[in-house]
Amino acid sequence: MTVARAPRGALALLASTQLLLILDTAIVNVALPSIGQDLGSGSAGLSWVANAYLITFGGLLLLGGRVADLFGHRRIFLGGLGLLAAASALGALAPNARALVAARAVQGIGAALAAAAAFALLLVLFPEGPGRHRALGAFAAMGGLGGVLGTVLGGVLTDVLGWRSTFWLNVVAAVVLLLLGPVRLKGTAHSPTGRGFDLAGALTATGGLGLIAYALVGGAENGRLSAATLGTAGAGLALLAVFAVVENRTAVPLVPPAVFARPSLRLANALSGLAQMTLFPMFFLVSLYLQSVLGYEPLGGGLGLLPLSLVVVAVAPQTGRLILRIGLTRTMTLGFVLLCAGTLWLALALTADGTFFSTVLAPSLLLGAALPLVMVTTNVAATAEVAPEETGLASGLVNTSQQFGSVLGLAILVAVAAARTESATVAARTTGFRAALLLGATFAAIAALLSVRLRLPAPATAPPRQDRAGDPAASQTRGE
Template sequence: MATTTEPAIDLDVASARKPGPEQTDGRWGGRLWGMLIVLCGAMFLDALDNAMVGIAVPPIQSDLHMSTASVQWVVSAYVLGFGGFLLLGGRLADLLGRRRILLSAVAVFALASLVGGIADNGALVIAARFVMGASAAFTAPAGLAIIMTTFPEGAARNRAVSIYTACGAAGFSLGLILGGLLTELGWRWTFLLPVPVALAVFFGATALVPRDAARAPGRRSYDIVGAVTVSAAMLLLVYTIVMAPTFGWAGARTIGQFAATAVLLAVFVTVELRVKEPLLRLGLLRNKGLVGAALAAAAILGTYMSFQFVGSLYMQTLRGWSPLEMALAFLPAGLLIAAVAPNTGKLVGKFGPAWMIFAGFVAYTGAYLLFLQADTDSGYVATMLPTMLLIGVAFPFSFTGAYVQATSGVADSEQGLAAGVLQTGYQVGAAIVLAVVTATMAVDDKAGRGAGAAASLMDRYRDGVYVVTGIAAVTMVLALVSALRGAAKRRARQTAGN
């Protein structure tokens, strides 16, 4: 791996390279556990907020008199802010200090959530959601990078990542239930509840996350042009994808925005090749493990978020279930994820991250195939429950595998950036696949009025799930090829060594 002129910013904790009292013989002390819990709390917060606000969209629209086109930005603005600033957030965490970035971003998240909860117009709620997404774009890579540079590569790191994954699942599952309950009290509570959670994370991180190590002396230069161009490119890319179903994928506006995104990325690459201290060392993208994990991440969140979208429509629009009933229907997946995830670290260590990603997509594909059997009067136990249980296995396998693969072999000084690349894969994948699924379901709208309306609507939902299943199946095959190639290379090295 190529070297950089940037000094590494390591955390002054029980180093992964020099185990201290907190990690000796694989045992974690109370302070190390506390730090991990706080970092998991930041992940929990993001998942909790996303789940709750997603359920609260209909009452927000009604209370603030928002149009359908504008209220969708309550969700999309968060995606835009998150996806647009992940690369910048990851790199600034490496350059300016991960603890510093984490604390600042959590504080901004709390403030923005409070503003959203007391806002009296839709525009302010959308603005608050954008700021919350942008804040999460800094907390996510900073928190993951602290974990990766604190716990040594191998069993300890795998265990920490599996716990991190479980906390995200727990946050999402609890968010579904709380979203359903709080929406009954008033949608504002879905914004106000995350405020004390964010404050708890802030004060916990202040006490338990060690200060960033002092920098090497000397004047530093910052790649301002690179930061501006890559952030603008990612913001425009995510915005274009989100709006493409509205303006048409082949429309002049969509094509023009994709072209402008390509120009911005070309300028960014040119800048990175010339500056002394680039925002993104382009050589990092030659890391096949990182790029492969980012592509897998795109398929993971892209297919699941799209399935959740279709499943929510199926349960609420077609079957007439309440938001709380829908949340309870998804709950078995979250509970199983929370139960399985803490143990996936050992499985990653035994089988390797590539095989875990493959196993995850076997389960995803099976889950979506089962849902294709659903009909207008299908029972929950016979259709939805098996799908949820398979997803409950797929998530911890694939998420933990992707996290470990993305950060293995990456220098400490670039762990934040690697986490940003991985998280970008998740968010951009979610935006692209959801946009494609939405467009597929909107084509040839046969759901009119009369006796055949429900069956016609079910056909549209199946069209969306066919896309989701196809993407999961293709990713499963590609993951298998990657795992087999990796196994072949390891055998070749062992043979050469003997």
């Protein structure tokens, strides 16, 4: 597709989908206390309103990406949005906590399909180069904005219209995107590969990832080192080991082993996960610090992250230009250095008697600049060697890396914060938050050191092809 207007409209649609998926997670988290009061659910039941979504979302991203390759990116994208809308409506009408948890699990399935297919469509619409860098910058900007908008809208809607309105907002947004999809994505459909489907690989990969996600998000409730947590994690790892064996033996693998043989792809996905191990818990810990130490209301805690998000929106569109000027690897390393510096600054600035302006504001601005640099460059590196028939697979891999980085980082850093908190005083809470953020800065430092090793293969230079008339320039004018 060479017409600029069509990709621009498609990018707006895909970026809006990214905004909706991030907003959905944040907006429901804000509404959880009201949900508990209305449905009479305790803290354990409420935790599964969030966890059910995370487990199915994280467990199905890889499968969703590959299914999109096999059955059509646009088809799976629209189907995922439709499922998300239907599940959100069921959540809004849920008569009890169990029904709401079930609806959230189905929401996660729809979100996984929509997210993986949306990223794959972006890769199809924007080939490797400055256009893709700008598109990934738009994704990063919408992700940063979605977290804050979700927190703000969650507080406003819950206070004014009740918690069910947060689910109806998802329904309206998903339906609008669903109606615009066939128009904005016209011409993006591709023919299914028709290579068959690796059922054994799908079952073992989804089961393994789902069990590991279950162990990570349920560890806070069951105990990080409890038999249930360790047993579930062990079962998940065993299924992934079976998955590796299956992929090496089947004729039509879900994830071809040759894909994992690419060093740059492995490193880029690892770096993407490390980035989220720092970033995602940081948002959670900062909001918690503003509320539990500085005494902000939930809405105020969300607004405290607004300056960071505004910097993300400003810097993200410029990331592509920076990549062209100093190179992908240097831009990535710069991003991780800023992420480490910002997280370290934030950790050292926290005090029990501080204010938002003296503790959070300045380091959060630095973190806002780091976030798009890290997210855009890791996504570029993770998709640089992708063939057209692998776009969904690449999308599933990088989304899975990010999702599991988020869940793993949150589990580790929250456990560190809790272990260092010996009492319920604000000083003890501050000590715990500081220790957790220092560990997050360590993750970013490790990523900065690893990023300098990233080496993408040089694009192959093929001789110009002649068309039927024998004119080599004719093929170039068609963009081949």
